[in-house]
Structure formats: C-alpha cells, structure tokens
Amino acid sequence: MNIRRMLFIVIPVLFILNNAVAYFIFESGRTVQQSYNVMLDRVLLYKQIAGQTQGNLRALNVYLMDRTENSRKAYISQRDELNLLRESLSAQGTTIPTTDLTVRSYRNMIDTFIGQEAGVIDALNSQGSLAYVAFYEEAEQTAAFIQTEGHHLIDLELSYYQPFYRQILIQTEVMNHWGVAIFILNTLISVLFAYWISLGITRPIKQLALTAQQISDGNLQAPPPQISENNEFGMLSKAFGRMQDNLKELIMKEKESLEKDKLVKELELEVLQNQINPHFLFNSLNVISKLALLEGAEKTSDLTVSMSNLLRYNLRKLDRPVTLRDEVEHAKEYFTIQQARFRDRIQFVTEIDESGLDVYVPMLTLQPILENVFVHGIEGMEEGAEIKLVIACEPDEVRVAISDNGIGMSEAVRDSLLHFESEPLLGQEKGQSTGLGTRNVFRRLELFYGKKSLVDIHSEPGRGTTVLIRIPAAGKEDGDVSPTDRR
Structure with missing residues (x-):
C-alpha cells in the first residue's frame, strides 16, 4: 500500500x-x-x-x-x-x-x-x-x-x-x-x-541515506536498500539501484575512455621521441664538419659534447617528469648548438631565479618552444636576433617566459596555438618544425597539472613574441606529479 x-x-x-x-x-x-x-x-x-x-x-x-x-x-x-x-x-x-x-x-x-x-x-x-x-x-x-x-x-x-x-x-x-x-x-x-507511518517513511529514508553516504565515500558496490515495491519508497529504491548501476557503467566507460586516451598519449610520446628532425641533424653535423676544418679540435669537441648531451636528453623516456633545472640546462645545450649555426646573429639572455628551478615539469617543455622561436621567429633575421629566458618565482607559482624580437605572429596563429584541441592553421607549419611540438607542450602541461589557462602568448606581427608559462608552486613536490607522467 x-x-x-x-x-x-x-x-x-x-x-x-x-x-x-x-x-x-x-x-x-x-x-x-x-x-x-x-x-x-x-x-x-x-x-x-x-x-x-x-x-x-x-x-x-x-x-x-x-x-x-x-x-x-x-x-x-x-x-x-x-x-x-x-x-x-x-x-x-x-x-x-x-x-x-x-x-x-x-x-x-x-x-x-x-x-x-x-x-x-x-x-x-x-x-x-x-x-x-x-x-x-x-x-x-x-x-x-x-x-x-x-x-x-x-x-x-x-x-x-x-x-x-x-x-x-x-x-x-x-x-x-x-x-x-x-x-x-x-x-x-x-x-x-x-x-x-513515520517508521514507514523514516526507515526507507535512512536506508537510502546510508547507501548514498557509502556511494559518496567511494563504495560503488554498496547494495541498494531492500524496500517493498508497493509504495513510493520502493519505486525510489528501485530507481536508486538503477542509478547506481548506471553510475558503475558510466565509470567503466569513463575508465575505458581514459585508458584509450592514455594509450593515445603514450603513442604520441613515442612519436615525439622518435621525431628527431633530420634537417636539424644535417645542419648540426655540417657545422661540426666545417668547424673541424676551420678551427682546432677544442670547439669541435665542445660542440660534439653539446650535441651528445642533447641527443642523450631527447632519447630519455618522455613520460617521466624532470625538474625545471634540467629543462633549463637542456635548453642551454640546444642554444649552444644553434648558436654554432647562427653565430653572432643571435644572443641568448637568461634571467633565472634559482629558487624556482626545483618544480617538476614534463620533459621537453622548453626545447620545442625554443625550436619554434628559431624556425618561425628569427631564422630570417640577418642580425640583432635575441632570445630571452626569464624564470621568476611567485608565492604560488613559477613564471617561465620565453621571448624573442622576431617577426611575431598573427592573432589567428596565436589562437590556433593556444586552442590546441582545434586543427592547426594551413601554412603555419612550414619550415623545419611542424608546430605540433609547441601545441603538444601546451596540452601536456594542462594534463600534467590538471589545470587550464597555464600558457599565454603575447605577440604582434613585426614586434616579436613572448610565451608565458605559469607553473603551480605545488609542482615543487614530486608527489604532486600526475600519475600519467610518473609511470
């Protein structure tokens, strides 16, 4: 009844x-x-x-x-x-x-x-x-x-x-x-x-509340209350059980989706790990050979060491986080090789707060951005090119800014880089880099920290570009690293 x-x-x-x-x-x-x-x-x-x-x-x-x-x-x-x-x-x-x-x-x-x-x-x-x-x-x-x-x-x-x-x-x-x-x-x-009557009302409510509390605590296997189906509470209990089954099914589907996304990310990382630009290697080896002919063995040795360090760093597993200090050292090695190519046409300026270098970041965060600067920003400049790396420590975050005085970019290109879930613009990816590395860096940062709006780009055509990355201060602890990046 x-x-x-x-x-x-x-x-x-x-x-x-x-x-x-x-x-x-x-x-x-x-x-x-x-x-x-x-x-x-x-x-x-x-x-x-x-x-x-x-x-x-x-x-x-x-x-x-x-x-x-x-x-x-x-x-x-x-x-x-x-x-x-x-x-x-x-x-x-x-x-x-x-x-x-x-x-x-x-x-x-x-x-x-x-x-x-x-x-x-x-x-x-x-x-x-x-x-x-x-x-x-x-x-x-x-x-x-x-x-x-x-x-x-x-x-x-x-x-x-x-x-x-x-x-x-x-x-x-x-x-x-x-x-x-x-x-x-x-x-x-x-x-x-x-x-x-009150017992017939309060007892089912208490049973439903207890089951809801167990589910809210994470126990999705909690059995639904056994209530007679001849009243409204029986219908509610039956609907509660169906909702619980739907929740389990939804979680399983979400878990499968996450596993698929995880697999896709692993494949992307493997692809990135194997994406060593042949043109870049050719130019680097060409520079090394010319230096070997024109100069003594000392500079050739230094350049070879930088190249070796760069290759060794790139061949590490990309799914393990590194400190910002390692990324800065790797960026300097990369710039050393590029400076051997561009010589006095470029300058690399750094302003680094040492207290902010202990935060954890995804591997290969800075190099793709620097590569994008060389390929799209300053490659066509005959002289006076400048790349600046600034790291500042704030109370709740570490700010990393990479700026150049190159040709800049249009608003459409800027929006395409920041909204990395959309397709890249046609004509944007000409040159030695596809531009996918920069978009991938921005996406990996979002996945790594579980936050959006960590990256901003300030640029105008003919007036250079600044890429600003805000790293949460919680990244100073290894325990805050995303499980996907710590396998």
Missing part, C-alpha cells in the same frame, strides 16, 4: 471515530436537556398560574376599593394573562399518566376561579353594595386551592422525573466513561498509526 492511500484510509477512520464519540455524548446530553426542559416548563407554568391567581385577586380587590377605570383595566389585564396561562396548560397536556385527572381538576379550578371573579363583577354592578363579598370569598378560597394543588402537581412532577433523571445520569456517567475510554483508545491508535 502506498503512502498516499494509507493516509487516505487512516485519517478518515480516525476522524469518523472521533466524530462518533462526540455524537453519542452530544445526543445523551441533548436527551437530558430536553427532558429537563419539559419538566421545568410545567413546573414554571404551575408556579406562574398560582402567582397569577393571587395577582388577579389583588387587582380585583383594588378595583372593588376604588372602582376607577384604571383599576378595572388593570384587573382585565391580569384576567387575560391568567386565561393565556390556562390555554398554555391545556396545550401542553400531561406527560405523567397518573396525574391526568389531577391536571384536569386543576384546569377546572382555574375555570371556576375565573367564573367566580366574573360573578364578583356582576354582583357589584347589579345587586347591593355588599352582595359581591360572598363571591369574592369563594374566589379567594379557590385561589388558595389552586396554589395548593399547583404545589402538589410540582411535587408529582419532581417525584415522577426523579428516577428517570437518575437513570439518565447513570447512563450519562457510563457514556462519559465510554467516551474517556474511546478517547484513550483513539489516542493510542493515533500514536500507533503515527509511529507506523
């Missing part, structure tokens, strides 16, 4: 049960109230009739004494009021079988009293001055009988209703006890239902 249907059943049942208890208690009280009202109305009517007869006698006595029009009107008003009370008594009837005759006699007394009062008025108008006295005394005696009989009827009413009221009170007390018992039972049932 789902939660919505459960609530639609439980809440109306509790509501109906509460209303039933309230209705029974209300009906019991209403029955007692109605019986009490009937008895009280008759008792009050008897008392009003007794009081009204005395009022009639007083009004009649006043009229007999002064015989004015006002006193006569007052008497007539009292007489009409008594007639109304007599009609009310006749309309009510009797609810006590044993008092039917007594009530009829009581009404006759009222009629007799009214007739006797009329006789007093007639005697006052038609006979002698004292002829009405006898009629007045009779009316006075009848009024006393009415009062006495009224008290008797009140006693009969109270005596008759006393056991009835006692029984009603007993029943009311029983109903009150039942009401309290049902209220307590209803409260217990409500508490049990509330506990049952």
Whole structure:
C-alpha cells in the first residue's frame, strides 16, 4: 500500500471515530436537556398560574376599593394573562399518566376561579353594595386551592422525573466513561498509526541515506536498500539501484575512455621521441664538419659534447617528469648548438631565479618552444636576433617566459596555438618544425597539472613574441606529479 492511500484510509477512520464519540455524548446530553426542559416548563407554568391567581385577586380587590377605570383595566389585564396561562396548560397536556385527572381538576379550578371573579363583577354592578363579598370569598378560597394543588402537581412532577433523571445520569456517567475510554483508545491508535507511518517513511529514508553516504565515500558496490515495491519508497529504491548501476557503467566507460586516451598519449610520446628532425641533424653535423676544418679540435669537441648531451636528453623516456633545472640546462645545450649555426646573429639572455628551478615539469617543455622561436621567429633575421629566458618565482607559482624580437605572429596563429584541441592553421607549419611540438607542450602541461589557462602568448606581427608559462608552486613536490607522467 502506498503512502498516499494509507493516509487516505487512516485519517478518515480516525476522524469518523472521533466524530462518533462526540455524537453519542452530544445526543445523551441533548436527551437530558430536553427532558429537563419539559419538566421545568410545567413546573414554571404551575408556579406562574398560582402567582397569577393571587395577582388577579389583588387587582380585583383594588378595583372593588376604588372602582376607577384604571383599576378595572388593570384587573382585565391580569384576567387575560391568567386565561393565556390556562390555554398554555391545556396545550401542553400531561406527560405523567397518573396525574391526568389531577391536571384536569386543576384546569377546572382555574375555570371556576375565573367564573367566580366574573360573578364578583356582576354582583357589584347589579345587586347591593355588599352582595359581591360572598363571591369574592369563594374566589379567594379557590385561589388558595389552586396554589395548593399547583404545589402538589410540582411535587408529582419532581417525584415522577426523579428516577428517570437518575437513570439518565447513570447512563450519562457510563457514556462519559465510554467516551474517556474511546478517547484513550483513539489516542493510542493515533500514536500507533503515527509511529507506523513515520517508521514507514523514516526507515526507507535512512536506508537510502546510508547507501548514498557509502556511494559518496567511494563504495560503488554498496547494495541498494531492500524496500517493498508497493509504495513510493520502493519505486525510489528501485530507481536508486538503477542509478547506481548506471553510475558503475558510466565509470567503466569513463575508465575505458581514459585508458584509450592514455594509450593515445603514450603513442604520441613515442612519436615525439622518435621525431628527431633530420634537417636539424644535417645542419648540426655540417657545422661540426666545417668547424673541424676551420678551427682546432677544442670547439669541435665542445660542440660534439653539446650535441651528445642533447641527443642523450631527447632519447630519455618522455613520460617521466624532470625538474625545471634540467629543462633549463637542456635548453642551454640546444642554444649552444644553434648558436654554432647562427653565430653572432643571435644572443641568448637568461634571467633565472634559482629558487624556482626545483618544480617538476614534463620533459621537453622548453626545447620545442625554443625550436619554434628559431624556425618561425628569427631564422630570417640577418642580425640583432635575441632570445630571452626569464624564470621568476611567485608565492604560488613559477613564471617561465620565453621571448624573442622576431617577426611575431598573427592573432589567428596565436589562437590556433593556444586552442590546441582545434586543427592547426594551413601554412603555419612550414619550415623545419611542424608546430605540433609547441601545441603538444601546451596540452601536456594542462594534463600534467590538471589545470587550464597555464600558457599565454603575447605577440604582434613585426614586434616579436613572448610565451608565458605559469607553473603551480605545488609542482615543487614530486608527489604532486600526475600519475600519467610518473609511470
């Protein structure tokens, strides 16, 4: 049973049960109230009739004494009021079988009293001055009988209703006890239902939260909670399990994709490792041969050593990180060989902060950039070419800047180098280098440090180029090296 249907059943049942208890208690009280009202109305009517007869006698006595029009009107008003009370008594009837005759006699007394009062008025108008006295005394005696009989009827009413009221009170007390018992039972049932419903809600939520916590901690094999599927939480648990399976499948696909990317990078590294430019080797060996003819063996020996160091460094495994110090030394060896070719046409200027040379960088980071400077920047310059290497240590990073005063590059070429995921521009790769080395360096830096925007290029056509590399200071620790580059 789902939660919505459960609530639609439980809440109306509790509501109906509460209303039933309230209705029974209300009906019991209403029955007692109605019986009490009937008895009280008759008792009050008897008392009003007794009081009204005395009022009639007083009004009649006043009229007999002064015989004015006002006193006569007052008497007539009292007489009409008594007639109304007599009609009310006749309309009510009797609810006590044993008092039917007594009530009829009581009404006759009222009629007799009214007739006797009329006789007093007639005697006052038609006979002698004292002829009405006898009629007045009779009316006075009848009024006393009415009062006495009224008290008797009140006693009969109270005596008759006393056991009835006692029984009603007993029943009311029983109903009150039942009401309290049902209220307590209803409260217990409500508490049990509330506990049952809350347990049915909180227990699945806790199970789902526990499973989610285990998954967030990296335990993707955590079993999904076993919840009955006949409510919303069962559907949620089933969906949670499907989501967990989809997550595992997605991670496996991502892992396979990463392994493919890793394999591609390894192949790229192997290709780069084997990309020793034949034209560069030819020029270098040509220079060495000419120097051997023109000069003594000392410079030839130095150049040969530089060439040997360069080749030895290039043939190292590219997947192992090196310090920036090693890269700087390798760049100097590379420049030594190139300077033997270009001679005084170029100058190599360095401004190096030694405290920043201990950071780890991917191998062959600086040489491809320097090669790009020679091939695309200053190769066509006859004199005054300058290459500058600046390394500055900042609080949270090491900045490496390689600048030249060569021909510069257009904005389109700059964007092509920085956005290395796009295809290189046509015509950009003419010369001794394809330009792929520079783009590959930028990509390897991003993969190595796991950050973007580590490289920036400032260049204008005819005004030279500056390549700025920002190396995170965390690279000073070997433990921060990417696992791909530390195999």
